[in-house]
Each structure stands twice: as structure tokens, then as C-alpha cells.
Amino acid sequence: MAKLSLMFENKMVKEVPIGGRPVSIGRSPDNDLAIDNLAVSTYHARVYFEGNRLVVEDLDSLNGTFVNDLRVERAMLHDGDTIWIGKHSIKVDATADTAIPWDTGRKAAAPKINETMVLDTKARRDMLQQAAAMGERSQFSPGRMKMPTLVVLSGRVDQKEYVLTNKLTVIGKSPMATIRLRGWFKPQVAAQINQRDDGYYLGTGAKIPSVNGAPIQGPVRLNDGDLIEVCGIRINFVVRE
Amino acid sequence: MQIVSGGVSDVGRVRTNNEDSFRIIEPLNLFILSDGMGGEAHGEVASAMAVETVGEYCSQAEPAGEDAGVTVHGGAMDNWSPQTKQLQNAVFQANFKIHQSAQEHQEQRGMGATLTAGWINGNKLSLAHVGDSRAYLLRAGGLQQLTNDHSLVAEQVRRGILTPQQAEESEMQSVLLRALGANPEVDVEMDEVDLMPRDVLLFCSDGLTRMVTEPEIAGKLQAEPDPGSAAQKLVDLANERGGLDNVTVIVVRMQEESKGWFSWLRRDSGKKD
Numbered sequence: 001m002a003k004l005s006l007m008f009e010n011k012m013v014k015e016v017p018i019g020g021r022p023v024s025i026g027r028s029p030d031n032d033l034a035i036d037n038l039a040v041s042t043y044h045a046r047v048y049f050e051g052n053r054l055v056v057e058d059l060d061s062l063n064g065t066f067v068n069d070l071r072v073e074r075a076m077l078h079d080g081d082t083i084w085i086g087k088h089s090i091k092v093d094a095t096a097d098t099a100i101p102w103d104t105g106r107k108a109a110a111p112k113i114n115e116t117m118v119l120d121t122k123a124r125r126d127m128l129q130q131a132a133a134m135g136e137r138s139q140f141s142p143g144r145m146k147m148p149t150l151v152v153l154s155g156r157v158d159q160k161e162y163v164l165t166n167k168l169t170v171i172g173k174s175p176m177a178t179i180r181l182r183g184w185f186k187p188q189v190a191a192q193i194n195q196r197d198d199g200y201y202l203g204t205g206a207k208i209p210s211v212n213g214a215p216i217q218g219p220v221r222l223n224d225g226d227l228i229e230v231c232g233i234r235i236n237f238v239v240r241e
Numbered sequence: 242m243q244i245v246s247g248g249v250s251d252v253g254r255v256r257t258n259n260e261d262s263f264r265i266i267e268p269l270n271l272f273i274l275s276d277g278m279g280g281e282a283h284g285e286v287a288s289a290m291a292v293e294t295v296g297e298y299c300s301q302a303e304p305a306g307e308d309a310g311v312t313v314h315g316g317a318m319d320n321w322s323p324q325t326k327q328l329q330n331a332v333f334q335a336n337f338k339i340h341q342s343a344q345e346h347q348e349q350r351g352m353g354a355t356l357t358a359g360w361i362n363g364n365k366l367s368l369a370h371v372g373d374s375r376a377y378l379l380r381a382g383g384l385q386q387l388t389n390d391h392s393l394v395a396e397q398v399r400r401g402i403l404t405p406q407q408a409e410e411s412e413m414q415s416v417l418l419r420a421l422g423a424n425p426e427v428d429v430e431m432d433e434v435d436l437m438p439r440d441v442l443l444f445c446s447d448g449l450t451r452m453v454t455e456p457e458i459a460g461k462l463q464a465e466p467d468p469g470s471a472a473q474k475l476v477d478l479a480n481e482r483g484g485l486d487n488v489t490v491i492v493v494r495m496q497e498e499s500k501g502w503f504s505w506l507r508r509d510s511g512k513k514d
Binding site: 067068069070075076078081118167168170172174176187188189192194196197198203204205206218219 | 278353364378380381382383385386387389390395398399401404405416417418419420423432434435437439456460463464465466
């Protein structure tokens with residue numbers, strides 16, 4: 001069972017379980033966690049389950065909602081995180097059965113077995129030829145990755161199409177975003193696309209985007225024809241020949 | 242933006258000496274990391290040479306045009322900034338020195354080093370990279386790898402020969418296609434990244450990424466605002482997991498200038514009467 005513990009200066013004030021209904025936080029006494037403090041907005045934030053992920057959402061509060069050190073509009077929560085609202089901290093307790101699924105236990109890189117060695121040009125060619133022979137049955141198409149295009153189907157952005165040429169692509173209101181969102185309440189970084197060795201991956205930013213109707217659980221590899229939705233924008237991921 | 246940083250290097254729990262080196266040159270916002278290789282502790286010599294050479298070269302004004310001691314190979318993009326080009330030359334110089342040293346000292350034959358370096362000017366990051374150390378960017382909660390591993394298995398993934406899962410299980414993890422010192426010339430991977438406030442950069446040797454998952458790295462970076470402490474916590478985690486290799490971590494945080502009327506009030510009260 002997941003729960004939120006409201007603390008004030010290291011003393012626990014109130015504990016609230018998180019179930020099927022969102023937990024509301026704010027100054028008004030009709031909130032689930034009512035905090036009587038002028039730095040807290042009437043309806044400041046709320047915490048709820050989205051599938052089996054725990055999410056905190058700021059309700060356009062005056063002074064903001066913080067998770068650990070970072071100010072958020074909307075963010076995923078993990079066991080042990082602390083939500084800061086004014087001087088109050090709210091500890092997040094998410095036990096194993098409500099744990100947020102990450103890429104389970106996969107190391108960023110596998111443990112090394114031998115000492116490092118460097119291949120010279122001939123050895124490298126030979127190795128790659130051997131490896132190619134071994135990998136012929138692989139389902140991936142070999143050769144350079146083609147640059148995909150994002151085709152905007154609906155929503156307020158600055159262009160109709162974007163060719164992904166960079167390693168990092170930001171979708172958001174920031175002037176540095178590739179896909180610039182228009183509108184007052186859009187986040188600086190709504191979502192991001194990262195080019196990796198084996199393809200283009202869509203990741204979260206302040207918002208959790210959907211791919212083909214399903215909100216993503218972590219970085220997701222994009223395939224030709226995928227439909228991306230975030231901040232009311234609908235985009236088609238296209239790999240052209 | 243204000244930049245704060247911290248770095249830690251540790252021998253790990255298995256090795257007897259630390260062949261990683263790193264350097265943070267704060268006045269330049271230059272961050273350099275290198276993982277050395279070669280028997281008999283020559284890896285230490287190689288990685289130290291790598292970080293010192295790059296640091297020194299970048300600290301001087303770039304010699305202009307023909308006078309440059311090193312010509313720029315490997316298709317330097319014409320629209321790179323002067324700083325990016327200087328960083329690339331610095332890495333060429335480091336490669337040359339290590340290779341030269343190995344030629345002159347029989348016992349150093351076979352020594353080499355990886356190198357991953359970042360140089361920040363305003364909001365532009367110049368990135369130079371050779372080998373399988375890594376640079377990551379944490380932005381809006383998402384961790385992204387900025388560099389490509391120059392390892393055989395990564396190249397096999399890029400070419401569609403292996404899937405990422407197969408690459409992870411391969412026994413050839415440690416075979417590199419590029420390193421400093423192996424040849425008189427080296428192909429340095431260069432990139433430029435526009436940084437945003439609240440971005441966090443991480444430079445690390447593979448001693449970290451082989452022991453710790455990316456979500457764990459992202460979690461520690463988000464939870465610990467002080468870069469030095471974050472780096473130490475990541476190193477501790479790698480060691481808790483076995484510490485099979487030397488581990489080095491540099492954390493760099495791009496801070497927003499504090500805005501808003503509170504800071505205006507504080508500044509103003511300082512100047513009164």
C-alpha cells in the first residue's frame with residue numbers, strides 16, 4: 001500500500017494512503033492533506049496512480065511543487081522521494097507491490113570480462129566481418145540509420161514537419177526546443193527524443209507522452225508509423241526511404 | 242547560467258591501482274576524464290598524459306592557422322565553434338604524445354587511454370570523445386547518453402549485427418575500436434550541445450556504467466543537488482555492487498540565475514545608503 005507522510009520540521013503531521021482516488025494537497029480544509037500555511041495555494045498539488053505509476057501534479061500553484069530538489073509540473077514518484085510544498089515535506093512510501101517499473105535491473109553496460117584491448121585497422125575489419133557473418137540472421141536492417149521525420153498531425157507548433165538530425169531533440173516551449181510548442185502553459189521540456197545506437201527513443205520530460213495511445217513507462221524505441229501524443233500535439237514518426 | 246561541479250575517482254574493490262584520471266578546470270569550465278589501459282600500470286601513465294595534455298592545450302590561446310602544430314583531420318565540420326575545434330586539436334595532441342611515448346619507451350608499448358571531455362562556453366557544450374567512457378545529460382528527468390561507445394559490440398549494434406541485449410551478453414565487451422595512443426592519428430568524435438538551465442552533465446568511466454543502471458544514475462543525480470556528493474554517491478554505489486573496475490565520475494550542474502523579486506530585494510538592500 002502506498003502512502004504519503006506529511007512532515008513539518010521533521011515531525012510527522014499526518015499520513016494518508018494513496019488508493020484509487022487522487023490525494024489532493026492544499027490550504028483548503030477539503031483537501032486530503034490540508035496544510036494551513038500562507039505559502040501553500042488553496043489547491044496546490046495532487047498525487048495519484050496512473051496505471052501502476054505514481055504521479056505528482058502541480059495545480060498551477062503560486063510557489064511551486066518540488067520533488068527532491070527539482071521544481072516540477074508533473075513527475076513520476078518513487079519510493080523514498082520527498083515532495084516539498086512551502087516548508088512542508090511529504091515523504092513518499094511506495095512498497096514493492098506498487099513499485100514503479102523501470103528497465104528492470106539492466107545495467108547501463110555489462111561487466112567486463114577481459115582487460116581492454118584496442119583493435120588495429122586490419123583486425124577491426126576482420127572482427128567486423130566475422131561478426132557480420134554471425135549476425136546474418138538478425139532482424140535489424142544493417143547500414144546507416146536513416147534520418148526520420150516527425151510529421152505534425154494536429155496541435156500548435158511552429159512547423160509542419162521536422163527532420164531529426166540531432167542526437168537530442170526537445171519538444172517544448174523552450175527557445176532551444178526543436179519542436180516549439182505554442183501556448184501559455186506549456187512546459188519548457190515536455191518530452192525528448194534521443195538518438196541511440198539502435199534507433200530513436202522517446203523519453204519523458206515534464207509530461208509523459210503516449211505512443212500509439214499508450215503512455216510510456218520509460219524511454220521507448222520509435223518505429224516507422226508510430227503516433228506520438230503530448231501536450232495536445234499529435235505527431236507521426238516516419239522513416240522515409 | 243552558473244556552473245557547479247564535482248568529481249571523484251576510485252580504484253574500486255578489485256583492482257590494485259587506479260588507471261583512471263580526471264581533471265576539472267573550473268575557470269575554463271573544462272571537464273576531462275580518461276580511462277587508461279596497458280600492462281604494468283602504464284594505463285596510469287597514459288590516462289594522466291591524456292588529461293594533462295588536453296588541459297594544457299585548452300588553457301593556451303589557440304595558435305592561428307598554419308602555425309598550429311597539429312592539422313585538423315577527420316572532417317572537422319566547418320561550422321563548429323573555435324572552442325570545439327581547439328578541443329579537437331587538444332585531443333589530437335594527447336593522442337600524439339601517448340603514441341610517441343610508447344614508441345620511445347619499449348615497456349610502454351600497448352598503452353592507451355579513452356578520453357571524454359566537455360568544454361562549456363555560455364550555453365554551448367563542446368564535447369570530444371574517444372573510447373568507451375561516457376558523457377550523459379540529465380534533462381527534465383530523462384537521462385540521455387551523449388557519446389557513442391567506440392567498442393566493438395556497440396559498433397555491431399549500430400550496424401544491426403547485434404541487438405542491445407546480445408551486446409550486453411557478449412564476451413567482447415572490452416574490445417575497443419578507438420583509443421588514444423594506439424595509432425599516430427585518431428578519429429575523435431566531436432559534438433556540440435545547447436545546454437539549458439537545470440541540465441546536469443555526467444562524465445564517467447565504464448567502471449560506473451558496468452555496475453549501476455541508468456535509472457539509478459538518474460535517481461542519484463536528481464536526489465543529490467551537490468555535484469561532489471552526487472559523484473561520491475555514485476562511486477559508492479558502484480563499489481557496493483562489486484567495484485570490479487576503477488570508477489570515475491564528474492557531475493556538472495547548470496544552475497539557473499536566481500530570478501524573481503526576492504533576489505531583487507536582497508540586492509537592493511545591499512546598495513542602500
